[in-house]
Amino acid sequence: MTAIVTRAGFLTSVQELGRTGFRQFGISTSGALDPFALRVANLLVGNDEGAAGLEITLGGLHLRFDDERMIAWCGGEFDVQIGSRALPAGHVAHLKAGDELKFGRAQIGCRCWVAISGGIDVPVVLGSRSTDLRANFGGFEGRALRDGDQLLLGEFRRSQTAATAGISSWTAPHDWARPATRNPILRFARGADSNRFNASTLQRLTMEVFAVSPDSDRMGVRFDGSEMKREDETDLISEAVAPGTIQVPPSGKPILLLGDCQTIGGYPKIAHVITVDLAVAAQLRAGDHVRFFEVPLADAHRLLSERERDLERFRIGISLLASDDSSCSHGPVGRSDNESGGAEGRRATGPWLQETS
């Protein structure tokens, strides 16, 4: 029932989809910087989408299991080995007791998310199993993993093996499983304070290339390059910021906020990277070069809806394959809340399976 961290790597933490409901107390979202990647990985191993998994930064994690588990991961370009077997992003592997899972260094991108069937059984703190690395609570003892840590795993349902055995030939779509690129274009919606900048500064945001500074972390990605100076240097009244917000401190060098960002900020918000592109943003590492492209808010919402609709199809596809396996009576469980992918959604699709298979 445990996974032993034989090597923790550069920075590995227990994360799920993030902590909501506590912003008014100054508590950050935390969670997987690319929650979508973790949802996909969880679906592949038959977990609830919100089960706790691991976020690996830059690689180096080695994990040994003392019972059998299904494993999947999504994220940057990593070499992942189970013994002599390679496990590519978006694929499912069955690990036996004693097997060791090894993540190499990131080739492209910076992070990946690992789902383990049964999930990681850490206590729920303030509604979430995610680690708040700044305030040191939640996750595994409120901290990043260290060599020798023993992670208690959630109950392993036999049906999960059967179910995922059925989908072992399945893989997640390429851009879901490996969203990292060295020189991405990030789409953004107009910032809440964009009127504080003059037209030429705003234009430079979309015309120039920004280099990712080494001084970046889970709080935010810092950029070197053209300085986004304001004409009016008066301080703004602090108000809420969010993952995706691009704020401009007095240095003029923009900062793209990520999941561990503060809840409140006083720097002007020049732009907001759209939610679907946070998957790409979470992969940025020092030396990468980024361009920004403005889209209307309506496009951001359409893209998000489309991605959710595609994930819904993926979820249904997996549950059909799982229920198609006569050896198991229970398919993998979808989200436990009332999303349309829940039990009713699956029941409704049952007849369709019989007609087409």
Add this chain to the structure above:
Amino acid sequence: MEIIPLGDSALIVRVREQFEDAPEETLDEVLRALQLLQKAEIPSVVEFAPAYTSVAVFFDPIVAARAGAVPGEAFDWLATRVRAAVAGVRDSGRTKRKASQLIGIPVCYDAEFAPDLDDVARHTQISTKQVVDLHSGCEYRVACIGFVPGFPFLAGLPEKLATPRRAIPRKEIPPGSVGIGGAQTGIYPLRSPGGWNLIGRTPVKLFDPQKDPPTLLRPGDRVRFRAIKREEFEALAQ
């Protein structure tokens, strides 16, 4: 009042433009807006973040779409409902304001806990005793909680005590440290970096993730500091 998008999953209701010219009224209005929004139970809304002059509304665009918002019009869909919910915010007679609690916070201003007390006295051209008397002699209000969990930005610092932040922030500040940053005062609940001038320390815990609510203070609360001796600090810290 202005409603503007904060990315694709949140919007900001700017209730007022200024804070400093009428802090009490502004804060009351922001908190009333927060209450009205909470009461409205708008579908897809996940949580709120009040601060000084505004309330941010975080929402899930996917749930909004399920609740009837056309994907390309999710912002307008939500903004319309938010506007309706806070329409009566200026009409203070009809909205009952939840009585904000008054919380006393014991602070030891001894030199050991107050590495910047001399600097503040020098800057404000009064004695350290006068700094302590002024700081612990008035009532503050929590304008917002942020920076780290439970960190209160307190409005109401006597103008006389305003002191610019330190030129070089400290890398690590002990939990409980009470500081002055510009025209505000606040308390560092956790070990963290910070640039405010430290003038004392409280033994009281401001953030505990095992508690509900997890923070001692909430936006709108009234705060008074009470100067305590070292012995009382030790006793309370137990």
